[in-house]
Amino acid sequence: MAHRIAVIAGDGIGTEVMPEGLRALEAAAKRFDIALEFTTFEFGNCDYYLEHGKMMPDDWFEQLKDFDALFYGAVGWPDKVPDHISLWGSLLQFRRQFDQYINLRPCKLMPGIKSPLAGREPGDIDFYVVRENTEGEYSSIGGKMFEGTEREIVIQETVMSRTGVDRVLKYAFDLAQTRPRKKLTSATKSNGISITMPYWDERVLEMAKQYPEINVDKFHIDILTANFVLHPDWFDVVVGSNLFGDILSDLGPACTGTIGIAPSANINPEGKFPSLFEPVHGSAPDIAGKGIANPIGQIWSGAMMLEHLGYKEASDAMVAAIENVLSEGDQNVLTGDIGGKGTTKTLGEAIADAI
Amino acid sequence: MAHRIAVIAGDGIGTEVMPEGLRALEAAAKRFDIALEFTTFEFGNCDYYLEHGKMMPDDWFEQLKDFDALFYGAVGWPDKVPDHISLWGSLLQFRRQFDQYINLRPCKLMPGIKSPLAGREPGDIDFYVVRENTEGEYSSIGGKMFEGTEREIVIQETVMSRTGVDRVLKYAFDLAQTRPRKKLTSATKSNGISITMPYWDERVLEMAKQYPEINVDKFHIDILTANFVLHPDWFDVVVGSNLFGDILSDLGPACTGTIGIAPSANINPEGKFPSLFEPVHGSAPDIAGKGIANPIGQIWSGAMMLEHLGYKEASDAMVAAIENVLSEGDQNVLTGDIGGKGTTKTLGEAIADAI
């Protein structure tokens, strides 16, 4: 039976990189004889909002819940719809309603890509950011008082539950267990954020007891971002709250040269709901419509999707194809952000061919 | 009449860099004929806590409030006292009780210092982070429910007031006004943190109306940290909430080579209470006691203090002395973190001599 994949391209360059993601997946499916069935959805973008006054139809959950995975582009177009409305009306709904409580983001310096960090070579940077993806700083509780006056005050809650914290920690420790260095770094800020963050630290200590082989350390988020730049080789698996994971999983890929190639998986590990795979980059209104966006983040996200569906070999082949095309370094193939003169399509086609 | 300076060295390397900070200040005071009177306080460190069960005496506010400035080292020693207790019992009290609502942190690539970013030279990175320093994510409101059970939940508020947001924005816009590039970047996360951060954006838009000459942009904090690494030359004045400012003012200095040299000023602009000057680095238990900590962050903070007290020329001379000693690059003088074999003392003495 075919795996049913829901495809939502979203806004801006999401719609440009998606075809290349699909092209690469089709190549891998053909080579490894995997049956994938793609169904495209036209909602979850800002034009849909302008037409319908909402980002998705009321029955989106019903429409999507039985798919095996969601393959997502990028969402947001602030000139049409404010970001907090477009994002809370789509991506953040999926993460929460489909209980995709793990956001997994590899940071790997790839061959042929120049790191902005002096003297760093492929192999020097290779770690995962594991981000809590449903609670924490991204709560929807709070409000405004004395609106419009000098006394105006706005409050928003950060919410951490034992369930929420423990399950992401467990996932991160389990992942560290599978890695040669068996190292886990926790992102905290318990010196300044004095209620939720000391709780996070407590749960890390508690979980660590069950993983005596794992080498655990922690850094406050401020110095941790500094260490990403100064010592990216220190890291193996880095686990953080929703906000801290968000920051680290943009900063980490930046240290590996470009946000354009970074993939991510929003995972419901129990498989009760579909998981969602999307590039780390956003919809990039500034370069949208030019056909120059780097499709690697989308393609690599497709590779993560295949691994999630149980096709490790096909997934590895997709990543190897990306690495090969990057190593070859053909100026006419690579996109501008990684030093070439090619287009979304030339790069996407080269990778599909390599698969 | 002499300016009265309260000196609190704190913990760890705070006690090692402080003498060099004072040495440099005394040299500047002598050369520019400034009367400074230093009074040392033995509280505000973790040993004091172990002895008294609190970080400071109950009358600390009375003892300190009439000083012209506080010159601070670094506080925290997690093996003795948990960070959230030591910090909330000292530094964070000063910031809040003395209404030091501006935290000003220059990020400048200095001569002789190697940036971890490839190909960046002195002049390429030169911006200020202006951090809100009294509210935001560093609230003390919140708590725990269902403690010790599976249903355990922890909540902490982020609080932004119009007063708090507007005054830090005003300071940042005024600062941008004095700079040749007249550029201001706002750090936000209004796509994910959907109540407080859209409010922050709103106030930025509102304030910008009063500064038509300023070129204003904004980035979400995730991509902003990425851009610090990819495009540090884009920034001139960056303004952020308490947490975002904290992160950016460690990451920025890391991009300029080392946290060890970065200074900061915690300012009460109205002068109703004393302002506080401290290095950005912490107490660094890992290198404490070895006499190898870099004293430049402390010395440069002293320069910021002189500027605050009205001695711009003396302040500039201190910064020039730092630049000269760094340019000379004498291995026997510089500390290990910036490529030398010297000590806290050799570097401190060289800078005092240069002044």
Ligand SMILES: CC(C)[C@H](C(=O)O)[C@@H](O)C(=O)O
């Ligand atoms: C020690 C800590 C509470 C403090 C902060 O987060 O404000 C420090 O990181 C700083 O930047 O001054």
Ligand SMILES: CC(C)[C@H](C(=O)O)[C@@H](O)C(=O)O
């Ligand atoms: C678009 C935004 C809400 C989102 C997030 O902050 O989670 C994005 O930055 C990401 O990392 O997936």
